């Protein structure tokens with residue numbers, strides 16, 4: 001896979017520039033969604049309509065079920081659509097084309113069709129956006145066989161994974177985090193990894209913290225908490241939930257003996273439970289104690305700031321959970 | 329106009345002035361960072377909320393959208409509680425759980441604003457169905473923007489309402505824009521009211537949504553038809569969104585001339601001018617003054633209110 005030489009300045013630029021590069025490289029790549037020609041609400045598609053024209057940067061009415069369904073059909077018939085579903089919450093109004101069509105048709109046709117479809121969406125709790133604009137539903141999507149789910153936290157991974165998603169011959173849900181859109185690209189060496197490879201973002205020998213999206217930064221911030229002074233915390237950015245890089249996780253936890261999975265999605269029946277169980281199945285007799293999860297409380301995300309803060313994980317609660325693991 | 333008509337108009341101007349004063353304060357406190365999240369105000373569209381809710385009773389139900397403050401106020405929601413909700417406080421309409429896009433007060437028939445475009449339409453059909461089954465004589469109103477009408481939920485809601493003869497008034501506020509897009513640019517084929525008639529609605533009319541007298545007349549006829557078992561009905565109320573899609577939207581897509589012309593059609597100014605021409609200028613001024621006083625008090629109430637106790641965050645999730 002080519003490694004981007006010119007670094008995007010910020011997360012949002014990585015989305016925009018990668019879309020442009022892929023549209024440049026392949027005339028079958030089309031961008032479809034509400035207000036994408038105007039640049040879309042957070043500016044992710046800014047400039048694309050001017051550069052590639054309205055035939056390839058297509059504004060749609062508010063009709064997600066029809067739009068995503070049409071994108072599935074277009075993908076089956078030879079295009080490589082990148083559809084924007086403005087908020088991850090709105091995935092719920094177009095679940096049929098995602099869950100029953102895109103995810104299954106390759107299998108149901110005995111491998112007869114390719115569905116090179118990317119559904120770009122974004123989440124991001126903690127900004128009082130209310131219960132219908134704040135959900136992290138990646139667990140629900142990862143649960144469906146046939147869907148890949150990418151959730152980058154680093155701008156360079158945004159570029160690498162979005163490129164991989166567009167070039168993938170199957171459906172990929174690409175989850176951006178709006179609270180990271182303005183985060184700058186860090187300096188330092190960069191290794192491009194394929195989907196299905198997790199990245200160790202901080203090495204440590206005492207405990208493993210597995211996270212993705214905005215929680216990677218919060219996990220790194222938690223390492224500075226005085227309750228964890230002197231503790232070797234290994235922070236792993238999962239990058240993609242499906243495919244899942246169990247190998248990297250197993251190697252880390254085998255070494256540390258303890259692990260916490262952190263996510264913005266609610267904890268109950270969540271992706272953390274799946275990961276913790278997969279690790280436990282392999283490592284039951286090698287770990288120091290139960291592998292634990294920390295997700296949002298089992299509630300719709302409330303609007304009022306103090307309530308929302310109580311519901312979502314953050315650096316302080318992550319540090320507390322890691323401390324509790326060590327003291328188990 | 330006869331005196332009782334002027335009284336009604338003065339009352340509707342009061343309702344509109346309350347909405348305007350509320351929304352202006354919302355815009356201001358959002359700008360000043362005291363209201364979190366994002367807010368969509370209905371400045372310029374007040375006549376539709378006032379005229380439609382003006383013919384409803386407390387038993388009638390409404391559902392509305394992300395731009396729903398005006399409908400809730402006109403249906404009787406307490407301005408102080410709404411303001412407290414926007415400030416995220418415990419004494420807010422929804423105890424701080426909902427926020428701007430989710431104001432609801434089911435006790436007075438407000439089944440709620442909604443963050444999902446078109447979600448309120450099927451809910452209103454269900455409320456109409458309940459009224460039908462229980463023989464209450466109530467009607468349900470679904471307020472929605474013109475951006476809604478291409479969604480599956482819109483078409484399914486109308487098809488069901490027609491099938492069940494549900495007492496539902498679909499009020500489509502056509503304010504020109506769907507977010508940053510000219511809504512006409514996304515339209516091909518027959519105009520909305522013709523489409524609606526093709527579905528079998530008994531009546532579908534396009535009205536001047538900035539003329540509160542016209543709105544009230546249309547809504548009164550619609551409600552009477554629904555109560556007589558002759559629903560559902562659709563009203564397309566033509567208006568103009570004076571602010572951006574949300575507060576903070578730079579509105580680069582808006583035509584300056586068109587905007588200036590729209591401002592001339594301000595529903596409050598028009599009603600006030602009619603009252604003044606009938607020697608009732610005092611009524612118009614009192615409506616504006618009283619609204620300002622009430623909404624200043626609402627802001628003070630909201631800002632003084634306590635934040636919710638985080639220990640209560642898991643309440644009301646399951647019945």
Ligand SMILES: Cc1ncc(C[n+]2csc(CCOP(=O)(O)OP(=O)(O)O)c2C)c(N)n1
Pocket residue numbers: 034062064086090093394395443444445472473474475476503505506507569573
């Ligand atoms: C299902 C869904 N898709 C997209 C959105 C994002 N969105 C919020 S408001 C809006 C435009 C609505 O336009 P319109 O119905 O005309 O109402 P207006 O904002 O003009 O009052 C969009 C696209 C949403 N909230 N829900």
